[in-house]
Amino acid sequence: MLDTLLASLSGSLFFKKLLGTVLILVIGVLVIRIIMKLISAALEKSHLEKAAHSLITSLAQAAMYILLFLIAASQMGIDVSSIVALASVLTLALSLALQNMVSNLIGGFVILYTHPFHSGDYVEIAGQGGTVKEITMTYTVLATFDNRIISIPNSAVSAAQIVNYSSAETRRVDLTVSASYDAPTQKVIDALVLAGTVDNALLDPAPRAVIKEYGDSAIGYNLWVWVKPEDYWGVYFQVNQRIKDIFDQQGIEMTYPHLNVHLDQIKKAGGQ
Numbered sequence: 001m002l003d004t005l006l007a008s009l010s011g012s013l014f015f016k017k018l019l020g021t022v023l024i025l026v027i028g029v030l031v032i033r034i035i036m037k038l039i040s041a042a043l044e045k046s047h048l049e050k051a052a053h054s055l056i057t058s059l060a061q062a063a064m065y066i067l068l069f070l071i072a073a074s075q076m077g078i079d080v081s082s083i084v085a086l087a088s089v090l091t092l093a094l095s096l097a098l099q100n101m102v103s104n105l106i107g108g109f110v111i112l113y114t115h116p117f118h119s120g121d122y123v124e125i126a127g128q129g130g131t132v133k134e135i136t137m138t139y140t141v142l143a144t145f146d147n148r149i150i151s152i153p154n155s156a157v158s159a160a161q162i163v164n165y166s167s168a169e170t171r172r173v174d175l176t177v178s179a180s181y182d183a184p185t186q187k188v189i190d191a192l193v194l195a196g197t198v199d200n201a202l203l204d205p206a207p208r209a210v211i212k213e214y215g216d217s218a219i220g221y222n223l224w225v226w227v228k229p230e231d232y233w234g235v236y237f238q239v240n241q242r243i244k245d246i247f248d249q250q251g252i253e254m255t256y257p258h259l260n261v262h263l264d265q266i267k268k269a270g271g272q
Contacts, residue, residue, distance in 0.1 A: 021075045028068040036061055100155070101138065107154030108137035121166035122229065125157055145233070166229045170202060173225040173236050177243055178218035180253040185211060185219065191250050192223045195242040200231040218255035 039060055043053045112135070117123045121132050123142070128150050130142030139151040165171055173196075179188045189209040196207030205226050212220040223243070227235045247254055 017076050021072045024072050024075055025068065028064075028071070032061065032064045032068065035064065100153075103155040104138040104153050107156075107158035108135070110158040111135060111140065111154055116162045117164045117167070121164055122232075123165065124163040125152055126160040128152065165232070169228070170226050171229045171232050173223075173227060173232060173239065175223040175225075175236075175239060175243070176212065177221045177223060178215065178255055179221060179247070180255045181217075181219060183219075183252045187250065188219070188221060188252055191246050191252055192221060192243065195246045196223050196225040196239050198225075198235060198238050198242065200227055200235050201239075202226040202228070 036057060039057055040053070043056060117132055119132050119135060123129070123132055125140070125142070128142060128144075130144040130148075130150055132140065133143045133149070134141040136154075138154060140154060140157045142150045142152065144150060177192065189211075192209035193207050196209070201207055202225075207223065207225045209221055209223045212222045214220075223239070225235060225239060244254070246252075
């Protein structure tokens, strides 16, 4: 009789723990879903890159589910301290095994926090130039001018020198041209300014040409044309072509390095 009563009490206690655990899990899942919706709404209003949204939501969701699992295990009478210790050891082992991936993840956090560039910017990273196509948590993907796709590890990106050509509202096209010493300098300067005056060139500041240097066989000139970043390459190629056409129209010679050799006849002794 006593054994039956103790077994009944023990079964009732286990049932209560099980029922409490189920309630905790159900309520916990509902609370997590509500919190995730709030986090997603907050991220949509933020200025973070889209790549950060999925990472933050995934980490937050994983952390909350782990916490819910520990609470449920504690409700069932399981010693969670041993679970936490085992998880710590496994985390350390994984971090050592996946060291490169962890460093890339950290680099991704640095990029998303510091905002050195955004998707769509034209950048140069460690000598590689291209338009930022995508920023993931492990790689930054660039699309080059000839449509090559370059994936650079975020650990290398965060440690490299980054040149962002799209961060400013304007960008300057720099062209170097040489012209003959026979051409009047002001005529050459006026011709270069005319060549730089194209549709997508900005008028403030206006195109400007200056003398750069006096070379051995030609005078070097610089032409500066300010444009919007998205118009850079179109203006660059258009102005390059116009320079040659306008020089030909105005009779300005574009010289190239050359060497004049003078042969003097040496008379031999005796009048020969």
